[in-house]
Amino acid sequence: MDNEVVVVVVPFVAQGHLNQLLHLSRLLSAYKLPVHVVGTTTHNRQAKLRIHGWNHNSDTNIHFHEFKTPEFESPPPNPNSSTKFPLHLMPSVKASYHLREPFANLLATVSNTARRIVVIHDYLMTKVVQDVVSFPKAEAYVFHCASAFTTYSYVWEAKGRPCLDDVESYTQLTKMPILQHLIPPDFSEFINSNVACQKFNSGNIYDTCKVFDGKFIDYLSKEGHCGSTKQWALGPFNPVSINNNQEPRKRHKALVWLDKQVQDSVIYVAFGSTTSISDEQILELAIGLENSGQKFIWVLRDADKSDIFKGEDRNFELPKGFEERVEGKGLVVRDWAPQLEVLAHIATGGFMSHCGWNSSMESITMGVPIAAWPMHSDQPRNATLITDVLKIGVNVEDWGRGGEVVTSSVIEETIRKLMDSDEGNEIRKRAKKIGEDVRQSMEEGGVTCMEIDTFVAHVTRK
Numbered sequence: 001m002d003n004e005v006v007v008v009v010v011p012f013v014a015q016g017h018l019n020q021l022l023h024l025s026r027l028l029s030a031y032k033l034p035v036h037v038v039g040t041t042t043h044n045r046q047a048k049l050r051i052h053g054w055n056h057n058s059d060t061n062i063h064f065h066e067f068k069t070p071e072f073e074s075p076p077p078n079p080n081s082s083t084k085f086p087l088h089l090m091p092s093v094k095a096s097y098h099l100r101e102p103f104a105n106l107l108a109t110v111s112n113t114a115r116r117i118v119v120i121h122d123y124l125m126t127k128v129v130q131d132v133v134s135f136p137k138a139e140a141y142v143f144h145c146a147s148a149f150t151t152y153s154y155v156w157e158a159k160g161r162p163c164l165d166d167v168e169s170y171t172q173l174t175k176m177p178i179l180q181h182l183i184p185p186d187f188s189e190f191i192n193s194n195v196a197c198q199k200f201n202s203g204n205i206y207d208t209c210k211v212f213d214g215k216f217i218d219y220l221s222k223e224g225h226c227g228s229t230k231q232w233a234l235g236p237f238n239p240v241s242i243n244n245n246q247e248p249r250k251r252h253k254a255l256v257w258l259d260k261q262v263q264d265s266v267i268y269v270a271f272g273s274t275t276s277i278s279d280e281q282i283l284e285l286a287i288g289l290e291n292s293g294q295k296f297i298w299v300l301r302d303a304d305k306s307d308i309f310k311g312e313d314r315n316f317e318l319p320k321g322f323e324e325r326v327e328g329k330g331l332v333v334r335d336w337a338p339q340l341e342v343l344a345h346i347a348t349g350g351f352m353s354h355c356g357w358n359s360s361m362e363s364i365t366m367g368v369p370i371a372a373w374p375m376h377s378d379q380p381r382n383a384t385l386i387t388d389v390l391k392i393g394v395n396v397e398d399w400g401r402g403g404e405v406v407t408s409s410v411i412e413e414t415i416r417k418l419m420d421s422d423e424g425n426e427i428r429k430r431a432k433k434i435g436e437d438v439r440q441s442m443e444e445g446g447v448t449c450m451e452i453d454t455f456v457a458h459v460t461r462k
Contacts, residue, residue: 007034013089147206289412
């Protein structure tokens with residue numbers, strides 16, 4: 001026990017961040033490393049409820065530490081806000097500051113027996129883990145929840161967008177949208193407060209794969225990102241092999257419906273856990289889906305509340321008779337869908353997505369091309385990676401139109417292009433090839449498998 005290396009994981013409280021670090025916990029626990037996940041009672045419960053692709057209860061080496069935080073008042077998501085950024089989550093974000101003391105207490109307990117404590121924390125939780133410097137046995141690694149391309153783009157922009165020796169990389173970076181009004185002042189202040197605490201970084205971890213992102217991992221290494229030259233691309237964190245052969249009574253209705261469809265015939269439509277779209281946009285999307293003539297699964301749900309277990313769900317107005325008219329051709333899902341299994345299904349041929357990195361990485365892994373419809377934060381730059389760099393997607397609209405409603409005709413045209421055109425077929429072939437390469441990277445001798453081996457060897461060194 002005295003020689004044991006213990007991993008302590010501290011995720012940020014938004015669903016996409018929680019999900020990625022819970023998947024990473026599974027990967028590390030497979031190396032016989034005990035993993036302790038630190039979170040609020042509400043958000044740990046949320047993460048465990050929504051995990052797909054594996055059963056967290058079957059992994060006895062992952063230990064959840066759930067701490068209560070002060071009660072807070074939080075407004076519901078506002079679908080008519082001028083910005084799509086989820087400002088309604090700020091109260092729960094600020095409440096997460098109170099994890100600092102229980103985190104330090106946990107480290108004190110673990111220090112009694114562990115030879116080394118490996119703290120892996122979301123970059124937005126640096127303020128919570130800052131007391132790691134008080135524990136000689138501990139070292140901290142920063143998790144960045146975006147691609148290396150997107151992460152490096154911030155570094156490159158901060159340096160004044162300099163020319164690069166690699167003309168191709170420079171050209172790709174210049175295609176990025178300028179980030180105006182994507183991150184409101186309140187959240188910028190929160191980010192800056194965490195950056196100010198980043199004085200103890202032993203390395204950086206990304207849920208990305210060198211198969212398609214290796215060049216930008218190298219750029220980040222040269223820059224010494226966040227004070228460390230050590231960069232590890234350990235993705236995909238999500239499972240790459242999905243069992244879609246369970247009994248029908250145990251399967252989600254979306255998967256049962258997909259079982260009846262032919263290969264690559266269905267477009268999956270979902271906008272993640274932080275996006276609320278207006279009633280007007282919902283109507284346009286419904287009309288566009290129907291007029292496209294393509295089969296679809298549409299996850300129609302609002303952005304997460306600060307506490308997903310409290311409060312009423314939003315009622316959505318669809319065009320009169322819509323669900324009756326699309327019966328057999330389309331399925332509307334109003335609850336949480338098993339996205340990873342949907343994307344892995346042979347019938348799924350496209351994904352209309354907000355391009356959050358969690359969704360993007362899952363889609364890339366499963367070889368599904370994307371109709372990119374980014375909303376806020378890193379999403380427009382993730383979309384640039386998908387459409388302009390990897391060329392495995394199409395844009396729903398040009399970024400930066402000030403939150404205008406996207407018309408049904410634009411939506412219809414985009415869906416047809418992705419699902420029923422020569423251009424879409426070529427995009428799909430590229431997506432399938434990259435997906436196959438990414439999945440192979442997780443096999444023995446694959447680039448990601450070796451990267452994880454290297455990381456584990458580093459943190460368990462004598």
